Amino acid sequence: MREDLLKYIPEFDLIKDLDLKEKVLKVWEIALTNGGWEMKDLQRMPFTLLIDPCPCNMIEHIRGVVSVSASAAEALQSIYKDKVKINKNYLVAGALLHDIGKLVEYREKNGKFIPSNLGKLVRHPISGVGLCYGLDIPPEVIHIIASHSWEGDRSQRTPEAIIVHHADFTNFEQFK
Numbered sequence: 001m002r003e004d005l006l007k008y009i010p011e012f013d014l015i016k017d018l019d020l021k022e023k024v025l026k027v028w029e030i031a032l033t034n035g036g037w038e039m040k041d042l043q044r045m046p047f048t049l050l051i052d053p054c055p056c057n058m059i060e061h062i063r064g065v066v067s068v069s070a071s072a073a074e075a076l077q078s079i080y081k082d083k084v085k086i087n088k089n090y091l092v093a094g095a096l097l098h099d100i101g102k103l104v105e106y107r108e109k110n111g112k113f114i115p116s117n118l119g120k121l122v123r124h125p126i127s128g129v130g131l132c133y134g135l136d137i138p139p140e141v142i143h144i145i146a147s148h149s150w151e152g153d154r155s156q157r158t159p160e161a162i163i164v165h166h167a168d169f170t171n172f173e174q175f176k
Contacts, residue, residue, distance in 0.1 A: 001029055004039035008059050011066040011096065017089040023135050024093045031103035031131050035116075045106065046113055047099065048172065056175055058102065066095040068167035076163075084159060087140065091160040094144025097137075098164055101128030101145070125151045 005028055006012055015021040032038070037045070046054030047061030056064075073086045101124030107116040118127060128145040144161045146152060148168050157165060 001032060001039070005029070008039055008042070009062060009096070011063055011070075011092065014066065014070060014092045015089050015096075020089055020093055020138070020141075023137055024096055024141075026135055027097060027100055027131050027137065030135075031100050034131070035103040035106070037103055041108070045102075047102075048175075049106070049113060049115065051175055054175065056171075058099070061171055062096060062099065064171040065098060065164065065167045066092060068170055069095040069163050072163050072167060073160075086159050086163070090138060090140045090144070091163060093137075093141045094148070094160055095164050095167065097128060097132070097141065097145050098148040098168060099124055099128070100131055101125060104131070123149070123151065125149050 002025055005025060012021060012025060015024060042058040045058040046052075047056050047058050048054055069091055070088070073088060073091055076084045077086060101122075104127050105116060105119035105122070105124045106113050107119070108114075125146050125148060129142050132142050132145065140158060140160065143155075143158060144164050147155045147157050147161045148165050152161065152165065
């Protein structure tokens with residue numbers, strides 16, 4: 001499973017803190033197992049159930065959010081230098097994990113992706129945070145997951161969370 005994660009989502013290698021990278025990979029492995037998925041399923045899984053048919057799969061969306069997030073951070077730091085503090089390891093980890101809860105929020109029935117029972121009751125930012133507990137994921141990364149969607153609109157987002165939030169919606173709006 002780990003080899004497939006690294007093959008299909010090479011952006012894991014953008015996390016330079018190897019301990020954090022291992023923890024993020026572990027969350028993905030747990031989410032895949034808990035959801036009953038294999039990597040090949042993510043190539044068919046829509047990144048959202050709000051667009052039908054959704055032209056973009058989960059892997060493409062995750063990669064897109066990581067790419068936009070990393071590029072935004074680079075642009076901000078090239079202009080503002082030390083005026084903007086961004087932890088790139090947390091940023092990439094949060095971007096990789098922002099939608100991890102969807103792996104337990106969705107299920108497949110008769111070839112169609114639909115909300116799971118948990119997904120009917122708990123949205124992916126919350127289930128994503130739950131998947132991270134007990135794995136020593138830094139609170140700064142958990143904050144990104146928790147606040148990336150509208151659930152975080154009333155929170156004080158960190159710079160990394162602001163970037164991932166906007167990168168996620170930038171990717172979403174392209175297909176809406």
